[in-house]
Amino acid sequence: SGRTGKIRVQSLKIGLMSLSKGLLEEKYRYLFKEVAGPTEMCDQRQLGLLLHDAIQIPRQLGEVAAFGGSNIEPSVRSCFQQNHNKPEITVKQFIDWMRLEPQSMVWLPVLHRVAAAETAKHQAKCNICKECPIVGFRYRSLKHFNYDVCQSCFFSGRTAKGHKLHYPMVEYCIPTTSGEDVRDFTKVLKNKFRSKKYFAKHPRLGYLPVQTVLEGDNLETSLQIEYEQLKEQHLRRGINPLASPPDSVVSPQHASEDAELIAEAKLLRQHKGRLEARMQILEDHNKQLESQLHRLRQLLEQ
16 A cells, blocks of 8 residues: 555554553453444454454564465454354454464464563573573473473574474463463373374464465466456457457447456456465465575574
8 A cells, every 4th residue: 555644543553552561361352342343243344454454563574474474364264263154253252263373463472472571580491501590481391391491492493302393392481380380291291102203293383374375276266267268258259359349339239248348357357466466475475484494404504
Protein backbone atom coordinates (compact mmCIF):
# COMPACT_ATOMS: atom_id res chain seq x y z
CA SER A 1 0.00 0.00 0.00
CA GLY A 2 1.15 3.53 -0.74
CA ARG A 3 2.35 5.88 1.99
CA THR A 4 -0.29 8.53 2.68
CA GLY A 5 0.86 9.66 6.11
CA LYS A 6 -2.14 8.07 7.81
CA ILE A 7 -2.77 4.85 9.67
CA ARG A 8 -5.98 3.27 10.90
CA VAL A 9 -6.61 3.71 14.62
CA GLN A 10 -7.29 -0.01 15.03
CA SER A 11 -4.00 -0.92 13.32
CA LEU A 12 -2.10 1.46 15.62
CA LYS A 13 -3.76 -0.02 18.71
CA ILE A 14 -2.96 -3.58 17.63
CA GLY A 15 0.67 -2.68 16.92
CA LEU A 16 1.18 -0.86 20.22
CA MET A 17 -0.50 -3.61 22.24
CA SER A 18 1.59 -6.30 20.53
CA LEU A 19 4.84 -4.51 21.41
CA SER A 20 3.85 -3.35 24.90
CA LYS A 21 4.78 -4.96 28.20
CA GLY A 22 2.04 -6.94 29.87
CA LEU A 23 0.60 -10.35 30.54
CA LEU A 24 0.29 -12.41 27.38
CA GLU A 25 -3.30 -13.52 28.03
CA GLU A 26 -4.35 -9.92 28.66
CA LYS A 27 -2.88 -9.01 25.27
CA TYR A 28 -4.92 -11.76 23.62
CA ARG A 29 -8.10 -10.50 25.29
CA TYR A 30 -7.47 -6.91 24.22
CA LEU A 31 -6.67 -7.87 20.63
CA PHE A 32 -9.86 -9.93 20.43
CA LYS A 33 -12.02 -7.10 21.81
CA GLU A 34 -10.56 -4.68 19.25
CA VAL A 35 -12.12 -6.62 16.37
CA ALA A 36 -15.08 -8.36 18.06
CA GLY A 37 -18.63 -7.23 17.38
CA PRO A 38 -21.28 -5.97 19.82
CA THR A 39 -22.03 -9.57 20.85
CA GLU A 40 -18.36 -10.06 21.84
CA MET A 41 -18.03 -12.69 19.13
CA CYS A 42 -15.62 -12.70 16.19
CA ASP A 43 -16.24 -13.99 12.66
CA GLN A 44 -13.70 -14.92 9.99
CA ARG A 45 -13.57 -11.43 8.47
CA GLN A 46 -12.87 -9.77 11.82
CA LEU A 47 -10.19 -12.31 12.73
CA GLY A 48 -8.64 -11.79 9.31
CA LEU A 49 -8.39 -8.03 9.96
CA LEU A 50 -6.68 -8.70 13.30
CA LEU A 51 -4.13 -11.13 11.85
CA HIS A 52 -3.48 -8.87 8.85
CA ASP A 53 -2.59 -5.95 11.12
CA ALA A 54 -0.51 -8.10 13.47
CA ILE A 55 1.56 -9.76 10.72
CA GLN A 56 2.74 -6.33 9.53
CA ILE A 57 5.27 -6.23 12.39
CA PRO A 58 7.39 -9.22 11.23
CA ARG A 59 6.73 -8.18 7.64
CA GLN A 60 8.42 -4.82 8.17
CA LEU A 61 11.39 -6.66 9.70
CA GLY A 62 11.72 -8.93 6.66
CA GLU A 63 10.85 -12.06 8.66
CA VAL A 64 7.33 -12.72 7.42
CA ALA A 65 8.37 -15.86 5.49
CA ALA A 66 9.33 -17.60 8.74
CA PHE A 67 5.75 -17.17 9.96
CA GLY A 68 3.94 -18.57 6.94
CA GLY A 69 4.00 -15.50 4.68
CA SER A 70 1.62 -12.57 4.36
CA ASN A 71 -1.43 -14.67 3.49
CA ILE A 72 -3.59 -14.85 6.63
CA GLU A 73 -6.37 -17.04 5.15
CA PRO A 74 -4.80 -20.36 6.30
CA SER A 75 -4.48 -19.01 9.86
CA VAL A 76 -8.12 -17.93 9.91
CA ARG A 77 -9.13 -21.34 8.59
CA SER A 78 -6.96 -23.06 11.22
CA CYS A 79 -8.63 -21.14 14.05
CA PHE A 80 -12.17 -21.90 12.93
CA GLN A 81 -11.37 -25.55 12.16
CA GLN A 82 -10.08 -25.79 15.72
CA ASN A 83 -13.56 -24.70 16.79
CA HIS A 84 -15.55 -27.06 14.51
CA ASN A 85 -16.05 -24.42 11.76
CA LYS A 86 -18.56 -22.39 13.74
CA PRO A 87 -19.52 -19.05 12.13
CA GLU A 88 -18.21 -17.11 15.14
CA ILE A 89 -15.80 -17.73 18.01
CA THR A 90 -15.65 -16.48 21.60
CA VAL A 91 -12.71 -14.86 23.35
CA LYS A 92 -12.02 -18.12 25.22
CA GLN A 93 -11.83 -20.08 21.96
CA PHE A 94 -9.52 -17.44 20.50
CA ILE A 95 -7.21 -17.59 23.53
CA ASP A 96 -7.16 -21.41 23.43
CA TRP A 97 -6.08 -21.23 19.78
CA MET A 98 -3.42 -18.60 20.52
CA ARG A 99 -2.03 -20.79 23.31
CA LEU A 100 -1.19 -23.35 20.62
CA GLU A 101 1.07 -20.63 19.17
CA PRO A 102 -0.09 -20.67 15.52
CA GLN A 103 2.71 -20.13 13.03
CA SER A 104 1.51 -16.70 11.90
CA MET A 105 1.40 -15.40 15.51
CA VAL A 106 4.15 -17.42 17.22
CA TRP A 107 6.42 -14.36 17.13
CA LEU A 108 4.23 -12.62 19.74
CA PRO A 109 4.70 -15.14 22.62
CA VAL A 110 8.36 -15.55 21.60
CA LEU A 111 8.85 -11.78 21.86
CA HIS A 112 7.14 -11.87 25.24
CA ARG A 113 9.44 -14.65 26.47
CA VAL A 114 12.56 -12.87 25.20
CA ALA A 115 11.63 -9.75 27.17
CA ALA A 116 10.90 -11.81 30.30
CA ALA A 117 14.19 -13.73 30.02
CA GLU A 118 16.46 -10.68 29.77
CA THR A 119 17.00 -10.42 33.54
CA ALA A 120 15.93 -13.92 34.61
CA LYS A 121 18.36 -15.93 36.77
CA HIS A 122 18.00 -19.71 37.04
CA GLN A 123 19.55 -21.64 39.92
CA ALA A 124 21.13 -24.18 37.60
CA LYS A 125 24.52 -24.75 35.95
CA CYS A 126 25.07 -25.08 32.22
CA ASN A 127 26.42 -28.57 31.49
CA ILE A 128 28.56 -27.23 28.64
CA CYS A 129 30.12 -23.86 29.58
CA LYS A 130 29.50 -24.34 33.35
CA GLU A 131 27.82 -20.93 33.72
CA CYS A 132 26.04 -20.65 37.07
CA PRO A 133 23.48 -19.29 37.59
CA ILE A 134 22.10 -19.39 34.06
CA VAL A 135 21.01 -15.92 32.93
CA GLY A 136 18.44 -15.52 30.17
CA PHE A 137 16.81 -18.58 28.65
CA ARG A 138 17.31 -21.93 30.33
CA TYR A 139 16.95 -25.15 28.33
CA ARG A 140 16.31 -28.38 30.24
CA SER A 141 16.61 -31.80 28.63
CA LEU A 142 13.60 -34.09 28.70
CA LYS A 143 15.81 -37.07 27.84
CA HIS A 144 18.63 -36.80 30.41
CA PHE A 145 18.37 -36.05 34.12
CA ASN A 146 19.98 -32.82 35.39
CA TYR A 147 20.98 -31.63 31.93
CA ASP A 148 20.66 -27.84 31.56
CA VAL A 149 21.98 -25.56 28.82
CA CYS A 150 22.33 -21.78 28.70
CA GLN A 151 21.02 -19.80 25.73
CA SER A 152 24.50 -19.20 24.24
CA CYS A 153 25.35 -22.90 24.09
CA PHE A 154 21.85 -23.85 22.93
CA PHE A 155 21.76 -21.42 19.99
CA SER A 156 25.30 -22.35 18.94
CA GLY A 157 24.28 -26.03 18.78
CA ARG A 158 26.74 -27.28 21.41
CA THR A 159 26.02 -30.54 23.26
CA ALA A 160 27.54 -32.71 26.00
CA LYS A 161 26.98 -36.03 27.79
CA GLY A 162 25.91 -37.72 24.56
CA HIS A 163 22.91 -35.41 24.22
CA LYS A 164 21.65 -35.13 20.62
CA LEU A 165 20.17 -32.03 19.00
CA HIS A 166 16.92 -33.85 18.17
CA TYR A 167 16.28 -34.82 21.79
CA PRO A 168 13.32 -33.00 23.38
CA MET A 169 14.06 -29.95 25.53
CA VAL A 170 11.90 -27.45 27.37
CA GLU A 171 12.57 -23.71 27.41
CA TYR A 172 12.18 -21.54 30.51
CA CYS A 173 12.24 -17.75 30.47
CA ILE A 174 11.63 -17.43 34.23
CA PRO A 175 12.77 -19.60 37.19
CA THR A 176 10.94 -22.91 37.45
CA THR A 177 8.45 -23.83 40.14
CA SER A 178 8.43 -27.08 42.13
CA GLY A 179 5.42 -28.25 40.11
CA GLU A 180 7.31 -27.73 36.83
CA ASP A 181 10.31 -29.61 38.22
CA VAL A 182 8.12 -32.61 39.09
CA ARG A 183 6.40 -32.50 35.69
CA ASP A 184 9.73 -32.45 33.83
CA PHE A 185 11.09 -35.29 35.99
CA THR A 186 8.09 -37.41 34.99
CA LYS A 187 8.63 -36.64 31.30
CA VAL A 188 12.32 -37.55 31.50
CA LEU A 189 11.38 -40.84 33.16
CA LYS A 190 8.98 -41.67 30.31
CA ASN A 191 11.48 -40.68 27.63
CA LYS A 192 14.12 -42.95 29.16
CA PHE A 193 12.14 -45.92 27.84
CA ARG A 194 11.95 -44.52 24.31
CA SER A 195 14.57 -45.27 21.69
CA LYS A 196 16.72 -42.79 19.78
CA LYS A 197 14.82 -43.66 16.60
CA TYR A 198 11.59 -42.51 18.24
CA PHE A 199 12.89 -38.97 18.74
CA ALA A 200 14.37 -38.86 15.23
CA LYS A 201 11.03 -39.91 13.71
CA HIS A 202 8.82 -37.75 15.96
CA PRO A 203 10.30 -34.25 16.00
CA ARG A 204 8.05 -31.74 17.74
CA LEU A 205 7.42 -28.24 16.47
CA GLY A 206 7.22 -25.46 19.00
CA TYR A 207 4.24 -23.94 17.21
CA LEU A 208 1.04 -24.83 15.37
CA PRO A 209 1.91 -24.93 11.63
CA VAL A 210 -0.55 -23.54 9.09
CA GLN A 211 -0.79 -24.62 5.47
CA THR A 212 0.26 -21.81 3.15
CA VAL A 213 2.41 -23.21 0.34
CA LEU A 214 0.36 -26.01 -1.20
CA GLU A 215 -2.52 -23.73 -2.14
CA GLY A 216 -0.51 -22.49 -5.09
CA ASP A 217 -0.64 -25.95 -6.72
CA ASN A 218 -4.45 -25.95 -6.80
CA LEU A 219 -4.53 -22.42 -8.15
CA GLU A 220 -2.03 -23.26 -10.87
CA THR A 221 -4.06 -26.31 -11.95
CA SER A 222 -7.26 -24.27 -12.04
CA LEU A 223 -5.54 -21.55 -14.02
CA GLN A 224 -4.19 -24.02 -16.59
CA ILE A 225 -7.62 -25.66 -17.05
CA GLU A 226 -9.34 -22.32 -17.57
CA TYR A 227 -6.63 -21.26 -20.02
CA GLU A 228 -7.10 -24.43 -22.09
CA GLN A 229 -10.88 -23.96 -22.11
CA LEU A 230 -10.53 -20.37 -23.27
CA LYS A 231 -8.05 -21.42 -25.95
CA GLU A 232 -10.42 -24.11 -27.28
CA GLN A 233 -13.29 -21.61 -27.45
CA HIS A 234 -11.17 -19.26 -29.52
CA LEU A 235 -10.14 -22.05 -31.90
CA ARG A 236 -13.71 -23.30 -32.35
CA ARG A 237 -15.00 -19.83 -33.13
CA GLY A 238 -12.04 -18.91 -35.28
CA ILE A 239 -11.49 -15.79 -33.21
CA ASN A 240 -8.14 -14.05 -33.22
CA PRO A 241 -7.87 -12.12 -29.96
CA LEU A 242 -5.44 -9.67 -31.53
CA ALA A 243 -7.59 -8.90 -34.55
CA SER A 244 -9.70 -5.77 -34.68
CA PRO A 245 -13.48 -6.30 -34.43
CA PRO A 246 -15.42 -5.84 -37.69
CA ASP A 247 -17.45 -2.70 -38.25
CA SER A 248 -20.69 -4.64 -38.22
CA VAL A 249 -23.51 -4.74 -35.74
CA VAL A 250 -22.81 -7.20 -32.93
CA SER A 251 -25.63 -9.64 -32.23
CA PRO A 252 -26.90 -10.15 -28.67
CA GLN A 253 -25.51 -13.70 -28.71
CA HIS A 254 -22.03 -12.48 -29.64
CA ALA A 255 -22.28 -9.71 -27.07
CA SER A 256 -23.11 -12.29 -24.40
CA GLU A 257 -20.19 -14.49 -25.49
CA ASP A 258 -17.85 -11.49 -25.43
CA ALA A 259 -19.02 -10.66 -21.92
CA GLU A 260 -18.26 -14.23 -20.85
CA LEU A 261 -14.79 -14.03 -22.38
CA ILE A 262 -14.12 -10.73 -20.61
CA ALA A 263 -15.24 -12.25 -17.31
CA GLU A 264 -13.01 -15.28 -17.88
CA ALA A 265 -10.06 -13.06 -18.74
CA LYS A 266 -10.66 -11.07 -15.56
CA LEU A 267 -10.74 -14.29 -13.55
CA LEU A 268 -7.48 -15.41 -15.14
CA ARG A 269 -5.84 -12.12 -14.22
CA GLN A 270 -7.01 -12.54 -10.64
CA HIS A 271 -5.60 -16.07 -10.50
CA LYS A 272 -2.37 -14.80 -12.03
CA GLY A 273 -2.09 -12.18 -9.30
CA ARG A 274 -2.67 -14.76 -6.58
CA LEU A 275 -0.08 -17.09 -8.14
CA GLU A 276 2.46 -14.28 -8.21
CA ALA A 277 1.75 -13.66 -4.54
CA ARG A 278 2.32 -17.37 -3.80
CA MET A 279 5.56 -17.23 -5.79
CA GLN A 280 6.74 -14.34 -3.65
CA ILE A 281 5.96 -16.34 -0.51
CA LEU A 282 7.92 -19.31 -1.88
CA GLU A 283 10.86 -17.06 -2.72
CA ASP A 284 10.81 -15.66 0.81
CA HIS A 285 10.71 -19.21 2.21
CA ASN A 286 13.64 -20.16 -0.02
CA LYS A 287 15.71 -17.22 1.21
CA GLN A 288 14.89 -18.14 4.80
CA LEU A 289 15.92 -21.77 4.24
CA GLU A 290 19.16 -20.71 2.54
CA SER A 291 19.98 -18.49 5.51
CA GLN A 292 19.27 -21.33 7.96
CA LEU A 293 21.36 -23.74 5.88
CA HIS A 294 24.24 -21.28 5.88
CA ARG A 295 24.08 -20.96 9.67
CA LEU A 296 23.98 -24.76 10.08
CA ARG A 297 27.06 -25.13 7.88
CA GLN A 298 28.86 -22.59 10.02
CA LEU A 299 27.94 -24.57 13.15
CA LEU A 300 29.22 -27.81 11.60
CA GLU A 301 32.51 -26.17 10.62
CA GLN A 302 33.13 -24.97 14.19
